Amino acid sequence: MTAESILLGGRPAGDQLGSPDGDVRPVLGGLTSVLFDGPSIGTAMVEPKAPDFFSDLALDRIVASITAGRSEYGLAPFFHTPLKDVRTITYRHEVFRDLDNPVLLEDVRSFSEKMRSVRGHLEHAAKAHYLLDQQRWLLAGADVYCGAVAELADALAVAQVRSRGLRAIRDLLAAYTASGDFTSLLADTQKTEADLGKVRYRLDISGRRIRVDHHTRAPDYGAEVLQSFDRFQHGTPPEHRFGTSGWFDMNHVEAEILDRVAQLYPEPFASLDAYCQRHSGYVDETIARFDREVQVYVAYLEYIEGFRQAGLAICYPTVSDRSKEMHGRAVFDLALAKRLADENTPIVTNDFYLADPERILVVSGPNQGGKTTFARAIGQMCHLASIGCPVTGTEARIFLFDRIFAHFEREEGIQDLSGKLESDLRRIHEILEHATSDSLLVMNESFGSTTLSDALFLNKQVLQLIIERDMLGVAVTFLDELASFSEKTVSMVSTVDPDDPAVRTFNIVRRPADGLAYAWALSQKHRLTFEGVIERIAS
Secondary structure, three states: HHHHOOOOOOOOOOOOOOOOOOOOOOOOOOOOOOOHHHHOOOOOOOOOOHHHHOOOOOHHHHHHHHOOOOOOHOHHHHOOOOOOOOHHHHHHHHHHHHHHHHHHHHHHHHHHHHHHHHHHHHHHHOOOOOOHHHHHHHHHHHHHHHHHHHHHHHHHHHHOOOOOOHHHHHHHHHHHHHHHHHHHHHHHHHHHHHHOOOOOEEEEEEOOOEEEEEEEOOOOHHHHHHHHHHHHHHOOOOOOOOOOOOOOOOHHHHHHHHHHHHHHHHHHHHHHHHHHHHHHHOOOOHHHHHHHHHHHHHHHHHHHHEEEEHOOOOOOOOOEEOOEEEEEEEEEOHHHHHHHHHHHOOOEEEEEEEOOOOEEEEEEEOOOOOOOHHHHHHHHHHHHOOOOEEEEEEEEEOOOOOOOOEEEOOOOOOOOOOOOOHHHHHHHHHHHHHHOOOEEEEEEOOOOOHHHHHHHHHHHHHHHHHHOOOOOOEEEOOHHOOOOOOOOEEEEEEEEEEEEEEEEEEEEEEEOOOOOOHHHHHHHHOOHHHHHHHHHHHO
């Protein structure tokens, strides 16, 4: 493995997982993954593009928040790609549970920071213009790498890890750090650095001429300068810190000086050259792979920690690829909760369940009552469960969908030559063409641009197709008639304060639609309330 092959976020050249731009490379034998179990490693694929439903369900904002500050790893594709089997979801849950330990999580963070430093060293080595500069960056990076690997191996050895993924990494690191390759790298790194550390030289600067010579004992002019100014010092001076990037490029004068130092001390620099020839590709591929993959867990755990601190529950869902019965307790919209938590605003959670033969949640109630937020929360939960992540709530049971679809009301674009209704019909037709009995469809006020009777007719047609295919669905609507459409539809209603119907509680409860919410919401939507009419007349 070359230095260049790990510069981009620790992605080795033989990594099957795929790069952020979507290319997929062949697997090298013996690689261990913490994202995919053994049988899945060789067939694992990731989707570079976000699915179509991401923006409707606010998953694009969620993934952006999760991956913020980690662009070098290209993590987004892992959050785009649902898993196809429960076995791999369970595999990820095991790793999540192990890393949900603050001590071990901090050890992994420390390892990742050191590996980030290693990549920085190798990047500078690749960009450096002077050979000795390149070699010194390579050697310094190897020193950080050896420390990072040894410390992680020690941390995993004492941690009581139970997941198959981390046990495999623990055993691999134990074997690797005891191997001849690593012990040779460590010993050579330490000896080469020690030899170079003994090099001492003297610069005689006269005008524009610099003479490089062996170091000889000479007066310490720095001490003399300090002694001269000592009498002007009164008390302890304030401390001044100057920030630097930590990376320094060698200029041509420094390079010329270093070349002459190497001529004065040929042996340590010859050893450095031999060292770089032997160890140029010192980063192990599986360790580089682990460094990238483990960021999925670390990033997500850091993201959900904020919700836990706000008193919201996060749980490990039960995922089934057979039973379509689903439920969630105390679920919430992650994207909205993130904003509300930042504003210290209370967050309302809700429950839902579907028991056989129920398949569709029909959510009605007043406008701005939390219906769309509730539907998004269910869609988010289903997707995050499908990629093996913990989800919102105290308890959850989720069916493993083959695909998730969303049909949300969209603004009419000036470039769209068809009408809004036609565009809605084309989108729902395309969805139903690709959906199967194992798909989920989340609908939000579909066909709202047409008349009430036409919207009711079209929505009933869609619900009938969902029922015939035995799909699962969530439909947000003002049409109360849809709530009792079939034995497979369940009515859920967003509630208001009984003492003041204008105040929304944002609680979504399982009960028959009452018909009152639609009239109120419709009058608000078209500005036909008393206040709305007065405002329109005045303007």
